[in-house]
Amino acid sequence: MLFQKKLERGNVGDIHYANGSIQFQSVKLNVYSYATDGIVIDAGSKSLAKQFQAFFDEQQIDALYCTHIHEDHTGCAAWLQNQRNVPVYIHKKSITEAQKKGKYPLYRQLFWGKRPPFRPLPVPETFHSRTYNWKSIFTPGHSADHIAYLNMSTGQLFSGDLFVQVKTKVIMDSESIPQIIESIEHILSYDFKEVFCNHAGYIKNGKEKLQEKLDYLYHVTDEVKKLFQQGMSVQEIQEHFFPRKYQITTFSLGQWDSKHIVTSILG
Template sequence: MLRTSIHEDVVCVEIVLNRQGRESSVYVYLTDGMLVDTGPQNVLSEMISFYEQNTFESVVLTHSHEDHVGTASWIEQNLEVSVYIHPYGMTICSEQAAYPLYRQVAWGVREPFNAKPLTDTFHSRSTSWKVIYTPGHADDHVVLLHEETGRLLCGDLYLTAKPKVLLSFESIPQQMNSLRLVLDYSFESIYCGHAGYIASGKNMLRQKLDYLENLSGEIIHLHQRGWSAAEINDRLFEPNHLLTKVSDGEFDTMHIVTSVLRGLAPKEG
């Protein structure tokens, strides 16, 4: 199901997925002839209807995860529209998707497509967007900033102010660095890939950074007292997180602990 709303000249397309009675959302944004992200493959038919009713000249992908690029192949094959992504994501997108079964069930299996490389600036019809490289959630993650209007299209940089679980390949230190980098710019509202439009978005990003810094401090403090990663995890987080079971451990609170400690290791060496 698609729900649409408009904020600050941005069409916000909420893709609502219902899994065993629980709703989750993914967002696609359209502004000034630029489509940002394309949603998962398993809502292709609904997205085709949206594409046929709206015009755009370019597609910018915030990163290569399947819930953001799932219908890009259809766009490439059926519309005369170029798709752009950070250079690190180009090869990933051109190859057959390789991700665990639970994610294939959740989002569908996206088809390969060809994307062009983003540079530091992207021009939509009449707007110049600053492209900021923000790794941590994905190696090819970017956000799009229009400082004149204070809008930040932020992909999965935000998600939630207090993350309680992490993917095995994510990096807490990188996420904190990306948040610090972005917070130095002038903006107020954010358009998140899963939380949607947040008018006070800069404040929420700051809250997330504060949370991650405090959490990292606790982890490092316990580590310096001789606690193991498992002991720290048991101390700070609730056990048996549902997502950990469903994902066979790809999502886990333990990844938060080990990510922070990996970031600490070079300093100790």
């Protein structure tokens, strides 16, 4: 079997999670879906539909809230809408795109499958689940439509792809480091402690880790600008900061690359 697939399930209190992973040779990618208090946050990928659907079948679901349009977060949205008859919410920027079949590079289709179209509604600024009050927080940077969901009743943040890791080493060519910085600054103004990330999972001291990431991005930004002013090229700055070459860069034909961190900062 070329692609190895796996799903781990568990819970943190009343928050149930499914962590789906798919591996090809040494490249391993994963994505989480969370279910709590009648809502699901992100729908997993189409390539792991069998695994995620088994998880969803065990949950009571009133609605699906998507953090953004990327196919590893919306791959089973159509199934939830059609088979479980639940409303699906996403940022208004992505409603038109969601109604069409997913269009993205071949390597992402191989890993995450081909996302079917679905019919979402725009995410409200605030909403209620069965017992909790929620706030939708616009946090662009990883994608233009990115939203984090804050459970205002419990102080738990569902951060989508805003965090992922403290020390960012590669990003997609469509991402914006300056926007990510602004979004983290904004999110840190809210009252929360625990973070549920769609790739790193549960982070008990999540607010502290987001602050660490922000400090790291401040440092990288300052150093990149300083080295550029001293006359170093983009490639020289990249080799200085990010000497390691990651296989995802080759596999994605450069869509994922540390170079994009440098060019994003320099504008």
